[in-house]
Each structure stands twice: as structure tokens, then as C-alpha cells.
Amino acid sequence: MAETAIQDMSLLERQVREAGAFLEPLRAEIGRVLVGQAELVDGLLIGLLTGGHVLVEGVPGLAKTLAVKTLAQAVGGSFARLQFTPDLLPADLTGTTVYNPADHSFSVKRGPIFANIILADEINRAPAKVQSALLEAMQEHQVTLGGETHLLPNPFLVMATQNPIEQEGTYPLPEAQVDRFMLKLEVRYPGRGEERQILERMGHPVMALKAAPAASLEDVATAARWVDQVYMDPKVEEYILDLVFATRPGCLAQLSERQKEARLVHITELIQYGASPRATLALTLASKARAFLNRRAYVVPQDVKDVVPDVLRHRILPTYEAEAENLTSDDLIKRLLDELRTP
Secondary structure (H helix, E strand, O other): OHHHHHHHHHHHHHHHHHHOOOHHHHHHHHHHHOOOOHHHHHHHHHHHHHOOOEEEEOOOOOOHHHHHHHHHHHOOOOEEEEEOOOOOOOHHHHEEEEEEOOOOEEEEEEOOOOOOEEEEEOHHHOOHHHHHHHHHHHHHOEEEEOOEEEEOOOOOEEEEEEOOOOOOOOOOOOHHHHOOOOEEEEOOOOOHHHHHHHHHHHOOOOOOOOOOOOOOHHHHHHHHHHHHHOEOOHHHHHHHHHHHHOOOOOOHHHOOHHHOOOOOHHHHOOEEEOOOHHHHHHHHHHHHHHHHHOOOOEOOHHHHHHHHHHHHOOOOEEOHHHHHOOOOHHHHHHHHHHHOOOO
């Protein structure tokens, strides 16, 4: 029985490696255009392979638009950029029905959301109705126009960007809406060496670098099916549950036996709202996708640790006491990872 299990895992490992063979040339082609930002690219790939969506926060000029546009070019997918403004209407995203006076009929005019990869730029500048229209499409992967349901293309990825909420004219997204994003990535300034590469590569106004197709949408769809087959040991599943329940005030009694001695009370007291069951699913899928990106057919605890900050940072609301101590959600997540025992 054990020998059969080993053979099955070896077969799965070989199949996963074959399905992920496109990743190396894809990353190389993206790296030809985009300098650095490896974490951002990996986050976008995780979202693309799992059907999740990505919220990115960072000041302007950090290549957020270039990253998602380059990814679309490199996988041969359609791309649409939506600039969110206070006067934007839901129909500007989803489309609308148009009256044809010649035959007194209505036809559907599809909006820009019908693309494989969407950039929702500065989503926190748009009114609530527009945000809701986008998030409904993200969740259901479909849009209703004129009483008819229209499926969105597959794969379908939304990367929404927002400037830090301290900047003028921006407003924080409601927690219930932010929770719909699988990952929240924070883009930081490049190092001096990377900025030197940017200067040398982009400091030519007559040159416009464009990624060539290095993979196909079929490659992505096939890879997504194999991500679902990546093996996760029950002990790793228990670790994910412990991480999520440790963020919920009053739920420490539901931790697994191996975590009973963890000193978590002083951490959960600094959390006002913890992660929802959607976070459990997101952690599971993102961990499998991380293992796939590393060309493995099984999840190790480090895969979980790698994705925990991106999955949980927008799902944890610190208390006023935590804010008074200048503790962010990232600080609390780091403390949880330090205290919880790794399988």
C-alpha cells in the first residue's frame, strides 16, 4: 500500500512538472520587460491559476500597470484597463443594451470587463455602485445584461490597485468588499540596483518594450486543473485552520491539540475582527498554487507561510489598542506565525 502511494505521488509529481513547464519561459519573458517585482508577479500568477483576484496597494509609479499588462501579453490573453473615477457608472464596466431604431430591437454592447485580465486602476476612487458591479462579476464570473446572463472569459483575473488611503481623494474599501479579493499585495520601492536597471531599460522614449507570448491560455487552464490536484497533508490543513481560528477573538478553544500551549491570548486581544471562512479557502488554494509555482505536487508548511501575509492582511482588523501601539495587521500576522507550531 505504501509503495503504491509513493508511485502515485511520483506520477503526480511528473505530471505537475510537465503542466508547469511553461512557467520558466513565462517568467523569463515577463522579466525581460519588468524589472524586479517578483512577489507581485507570483501573486498575479497565483490569482490566475486559482480563479482568485488580487488587490494591490502602492504609490503611483511602481509598475503595477506594467506588470499586469505584461502578464496578459505573455499568456496571449485579452487585456482591459479600467480607470476608476468618481463619475464612473456600472454600465461603463459591464456594458449595456442598445436600442436599434431600424428594427425596434435591443442589442447587447459588452463592456471592457469581458477580457481575460482586467486592471481596475484606483478602485478606491469609484462610487459604491461601480465597486459592487465589479465585485459581483469577480465572484460570479458572469454579468447580466438586458435580462440575459453572459459568462466572462476563462481564465479571468482582476487586479485592482489602490493608492494608500491617506492620499487625497481616496476612500477605504468596505471590509466586506475587500474580503472578496484572494490576495492583497503591497508594492514597495525598488532597490537602488533595480532602479538602475529601470533607468537603463526604460530611459529611452522611443523604445516601448512589449512582451511576446511565452505561454497560452490553454497552458494556464491546464495548469489550473493540476493545481487542484496538488496534495495537501491533513496536518497542513489543520495548520491552516489553526491560523484562521487564531485570528478570531474568542475562538482559541477551537485550536488543535498541538497548539494548546501557544501564547495567543495577547495577540487575539489586539484583533477586532478575524478572518472569515473565505480566508480558509483562499489559504488552501494559494498554498497549492505556491507549491505548483515551485514545481511540486505537494504542499509544505513553508508554502502556507509564504502566502499567509498576502491572504490575511486585508482580512484582519486591528483594535484601537493595536493601532495605539502602531501595530499593523502584518505585525499581528507575524506574531501568530511565530507563536503557532509548524507541522
